[in-house]
Amino acid sequence: xxxxxxxxxxxxxxxxxxxxxxxxxxxxxxxxxxxxxxxxxxxxxxxxxxxxxxxxxxxxxxxxxxxxxxxxxxxxxxxxxxxxxxxxxxxxxxxxxxxxxxxxxxxxxxxxxxxxxxxxxxxxxxxxxxxxxxxxxxxx
DNA sequence: GCCAACGTTGGC
DNA sequence: GCCAACGTTGGC
Numbered sequence: 001x002x003x004x005x006x007x008x009x010x011x012x013x014x015x016x017x018x019x020x021x022x023x024x025x026x027x028x029x030x031x032x033x034x035x036x037x038x039x040x041x042x043x044x045x046x047x048x049x050x051x052x053x054x055x056x057x058x059x060x061x062x063x064x065x066x067x068x069x070x071x072x073x074x075x076x077x078x079x080x081x082x083x084x085x086x087x088x089x090x091x092x093x094x095x096x097x098x099x100x101x102x103x104x105x106x107x108x109x110x111x112x113x114x115x116x117x118x119x120x121x122x123x124x125x126x127x128x129x130x131x132x133x134x135x136x137x138x139x140x
Numbered sequence: 141g142c143c144a145a146c147g148t149t150g151g152c
Numbered sequence: 153g154c155c156a157a158c159g160t161t162g163g164c
Contacts, residue, residue: 009161117162118162
């Protein structure tokens with residue numbers, strides 16, 4: 001069971017919009033980076049990911065779940081290598097965990113959110129998952 | 141609005 | 153295959 005973090009600018013696609021999609025879920029389209037793509041391809045149905053608002057807010061706002069494993073990105077040209085997974089919203093954090101909070105917590109010093117801030121789909125370790133959940137006031 | 145980090149492109 | 157130039161992301 002792996003854990004992940006996915007980023008979106010709320011101006012483009014926000015947590016509220018994700019919640020509004022309900023069980024139908026939403027394809028995570030637009031990834032055009034090979035490292036991020038590889039992470040999408042590793043995701044298994046039922047695995048969970050933090051939903052992070054980049055640029056505006058700069059905080060982890062919720063938890064979502066992989067509803068459909070990687071398949072070709074419908075927004076990419078035919079024959080291109082890009083893929084999407086579908087995600088459904090599971091629960092909001094009782095208290096969003098900001099980038100500042102993450103930086104201030106020594107246990108989270110190795111998070112890619114800090115060390116590779118441009119990667120839009122990243123793995124999260126078990127320990128990091130538990131720590132962020134505790135800070136956010138939700139069950140891991 | 142600026143700039144650092146990173147990825148991609150193209151000349152050699 | 154190297155590296156300079158350029159574009160994009162995202163924090164500040």
